[in-house]
Amino acid sequence: MSNSDLEANMRKSVEATQRNFNTIRTGRANPSLLDRINVEYYGADTPLKSLASLSTPDSQTIAVQPFDMGSLALIEKAIATSDLGFTPNNDGKIIRINVPPLTEERRKEFCKLAAKYSEEGKVALRSVRRDAIDKIKKQEKEGDLSEDQSRDEQDQVQKTTDRFIAELEKHLADKEVEILKV
Template identity: 45%
Template sequence: MAQYNKSDLERRMAGAIEALKGDLTGLRTGRANVQLLDPVMVTVYGANMPLNQVATVSAPEPRMLSVQVWDKANVGPCDKAIRSAGLGLNPIVDGQTLRLPIPDLTEERRKELAKLASKYAEGARVAVRNVRRDGMDSLKTDEKKGEISEDERKRLETEVQKLTDATIVDIDAAASAKEKEILGQ
């Protein structure tokens, strides 16, 4: 049985794109986005829990996030967790609701976030190239074992390269769109 598995390569490359999109979603663009608070961990009931497991996060306005804390006793810990998360957000406590105005991004901060988006994209490109290398290696191994011919190996290598190129184009498009969004273009 041949080692080469096209669907596995496709799945792994798609995983690199999904990871990139998740990373990019967490970057702030000046607009309210509920995923902005996904990395926030709150210490409640003697454990660290994601904010979305102790409260409902919504974006009622383009420049405002609302965090509806379910248990009144958790309002303080949620407030503290958001302030210390390094997101540059200062919650306004209103009963069991925390309102988070999204401040304007400075030009310097926008450039930092755009660089970070580029860094995330490069990490995804590296991951895709590693998957490509694994695919090429398994094709060479299959040829050495006599499971596929040289012509078949070359044909499949072209297929792997086309898949790699298409995935890199998707990565570049996602990163470029996010950079434009961050820079307000």
């Protein structure tokens, strides 16, 4: 595994973790809060983003405007049954979701969730590292690399891993500050 492949795979893990962070409420309305919602539409689970335009008319409201008015009730049901705890208000054309301010207890729960997502990201990074080191050891075993070259490359992989883990921890700290900000 080349260094650029290693970095690309690690970058993907960090980006996936950031996408998970974006789905965590912070007290402000944000359309990305609805990214994980899928709607049962004509027998298939369809992402909400594919069925409606999402906007934030103000800091406490998310507006969902379906492209097909026939899907309005389905979208409303999907939002209501999601684990986000939102109550959608349907006016016949647009679904409005009021995002209430977070309680201190709820903020702490979301910080724990962010930490969980961060840990999942770290596990993914370690998995990429393990795969890279296994390939290096295999090359050493086959005689393609000397013992010193193998050790140097393994050290390089570890340094890259450490750099990405530090980046993840920075993103986690930023997200926790954002969540705890009242």
